[in-house]
Amino acid sequence: MPERSSVQQVYSVVLDRICLLKYPPHTLLREGELAREFGMSRTPIREVFLRLALMGLVASRNGVGTFVTGMDYLGYRDIYPLRMKVAELIGDLSPRSVTSRDIDRVVRLEERARGLQAAFDAREYWDLNHALHFTIGSLIGNSALRDLWDRYYYQTARIWYAIAERDAADTAESFVAEIEGTLRGLRADDLKAVGYVQRNGIAVTMRKVMEEVNPDTGEWLREPPRLTALRRTTG
Amino acid sequence: MPERSSVQQVYSVVLDRICLLKYPPHTLLREGELAREFGMSRTPIREVFLRLALMGLVASRNGVGTFVTGMDYLGYRDIYPLRMKVAELIGDLSPRSVTSRDIDRVVRLEERARGLQAAFDAREYWDLNHALHFTIGSLIGNSALRDLWDRYYYQTARIWYAIAERDAADTAESFVAEIEGTLRGLRADDLKAVGYVQRNGIAVTMRKVMEEVNPDTGEWLREPPRLTALRRTTG
DNA sequence: CCGCCCGTAGCTGCATACAGCTTGCACCGA
DNA sequence: TCGGTGCAAGCTGTATGCAGCTACGGGCGG
Incomplete structure (x- = not known):
């Protein structure tokens, strides 16, 4: 199952998952979990997360996890x-x-x-x-x-x-x-x-x-399930 | 001497050094060396290098080192x-x-x-x-x-x-x-x-x-010492 | 004397162990 | 029963050991 992949490949895959809403906003991504999935250690996964963070697509919080950012x-x-x-x-x-x-x-x-x-x-x-x-x-x-x-x-x-x-x-x-x-x-x-x-x-x-947004509050007027789902990747 | 710094601080310092040509193009930067200077391990330095690489200011070559990019x-x-x-x-x-x-x-x-x-x-x-x-x-x-x-x-x-x-x-x-x-x-x-x-x-x-460039070859016509110096940071 | 080859030093990339932080839950006291 | 406190699990951030790769230099053969 854990096939070796390069950082670039993992980046593309995770990027696609975020864009395709397979990882909806606020999804918790764990370094260890992705590391297992792609058959590598946390280190290259962290590099992927950093690149995604610089794209504004994820954000890491110390002691908590790395979250897919909300659609701001x-x-x-x-x-x-x-x-x-x-x-x-x-x-x-x-x-x-x-x-x-x-x-x-x-x-x-x-x-x-x-x-x-x-x-x-x-x-x-x-x-x-x-x-x-x-x-x-x-x-x-x-x-x-x-x-x-x-x-x-x-x-x-x-x-x-x-x-x-x-x-x-x-x-x-x-x-x-x-x-x-x-x-x-x-x-x-x-x-x-x-x-x-x-x-x-x-x-x-x-x-x-x-x-789709309330111009005063900046909140989304209606949030389809795919945008609000706050699910963990486990399960 | 090795005072603890954050990734952001180190990033700013190294960025300034590159822009101010204190690290001229083609300078070899070693992770271990900067790690010692800033009193941290190689890991956060690698993060700094990755961010600089995404800015196009450095490039890492496996087995060799991380170089300040040339002025292309x-x-x-x-x-x-x-x-x-x-x-x-x-x-x-x-x-x-x-x-x-x-x-x-x-x-x-x-x-x-x-x-x-x-x-x-x-x-x-x-x-x-x-x-x-x-x-x-x-x-x-x-x-x-x-x-x-x-x-x-x-x-x-x-x-x-x-x-x-x-x-x-x-x-x-x-x-x-x-x-x-x-x-x-x-x-x-x-x-x-x-x-x-x-x-x-x-x-x-x-x-x-x-x-300053030859429009045919793309080469710099005259290269001041600061642009050509290929020095190591040691010494 | 020149060129090739191999050994070795030293670097990045990766894996892994450890420290620190956050959160949630369980337990205890009022 | 409710609120507060402390502990423990699990995450990110960091340190460090290891593997693989590259470049360089010395030695050997022609």
């Missing part, structure tokens, strides 16, 4: 506008030119996305969004900008994933439209257009997120 | 345009309003900066720049943007510090002008103006940096 309204309020700006810069800062491979890849994503309209599947939606994100990311020539593109993606992934499930039909439709717009931009080798399409998609999500 | 031309070429964009956003994303305390602080900085014109001192210049940076940073309301403001500052600090010493007179003069412009913006409670003044200052530095 104030954090999203700050990150989303910046994420939109980053999208606007995609076509601005030395973009890579589009190849037919890129287009083919997105065409295939479009087909799969249309399938979502018939039967929505959260996991499939996640995979498609993931693929689209990294395809676009690969076109960003500026490495620092690409880092931000990824960073803010992961920092906001949980909340859009949670919200996507609220209104599956609308989510699927918007997603197909987003891919179509992206494709138009790619075919024109107009990465600025691609960036603006992304910006608009992010803006729509941000609006949805902000509609 | 390609990295600066990517970071500077982004840093300029960040400066442009300062007045855009929910800035805090300016208080008289802020203005007073910068006024004092201006006085000290004028002293630099008479007698340039690299360390004093560093301190002033540091103070100005954080004063402006404190006016950024968007926490994510402030993180970037700090992050890119530290990632580019070494190179402008190295270049500042090249032409002390010009550096001092530009710096005074920058503070004057900043003060005008602050007094008008116009943080956008402050951001643009910063942007312009960053652009000037970037131009100076780019003039």
Whole structure:
């Protein structure tokens, strides 16, 4: 069972679990437990936790444990506008030119996305969004900008994933439209257009997120089970 | 001698040493050595190194050691345009309003900066720049943007510090002008103006940096001793 | 004299033992 | 019965021992 893994692999797995809400906010993660699962000692797990902590996704409390952070309204309020700006810069800062491979890849994503309209599947939606994100990311020539593109993606992934499930039909439709717009931009080798399409998609999500909170208190108006579950990983 | 310190304190100290070129590029840092200096074990030092590695300021090689990274031309070429964009956003994303305390602080900085014109001192210049940076940073309301403001500052600090010493007179003069412009913006409670003044200052530095490299090879044209010194910290 | 090879020193990465802190529960007294 | 106190379990943070890797240098062969 305990197969050896590298720090990078464990980081990816735990990151995915947090973003996919398999580890919902406030979940207690224990170093020893993950160490056993991945067949390594606590030391590399601590490194994974530190990296996740610097991403703002977990926080350790001495003597207590390491918790998945809550979805903080104030954090999203700050990150989303910046994420939109980053999208606007995609076509601005030395973009890579589009190849037919890129287009083919997105065409295939479009087909799969249309399938979502018939039967929505959260996991499939996640995979498609993931693929689209990294395809676009690969076109960003500026490495620092690409880092931000990824960073803010992961920092906001949980909340859009949670919200996507609220209104599956609308989510699927918007997603197909987003891919179509992206494709138009790619075919024109107009990465600025691609960036603006992304910006608009992010803006729509941000609006949805902000509609979920009480602007005075900053509290979430309704909390689906997946956001509130305070479960231990044992059991 | 070995006084106990926290991880955060050690991180700050080592970060300063790297930015101030007390640890020049390619310096070999040993975990055990720093552990002894700060009176702790290798474990927290490793955490410091990991954080510095994620900032791109050090890199560990198994079996060899942890090195201060070189000043990579390609990295600066990517970071500077982004840093300029960040400066442009300062007045855009929910800035805090300016208080008289802020203005007073910068006024004092201006006085000290004028002293630099008479007698340039690299360390004093560093301190002033540091103070100005954080004063402006404190006016950024968007926490994510402030993180970037700090992050890119530290990632580019070494190179402008190295270049500042090249032409002390010009550096001092530009710096005074920058503070004057900043003060005008602050007094008008116009943080956008402050951001643009910063942007312009960053652009000037970037131009100076780019003039130092061969655009074909990416190699530095002339390497002052402080940039090339490959010394061990022992001795 | 030059080049190859192997041994060794010393570093990082990992595993593990220990210390300190936090929390919850049980027990005791009023 | 209720409140307070102390203890114990379990976690993170730290120290330290160990394994694996790399670089360097001396010695040997050509």
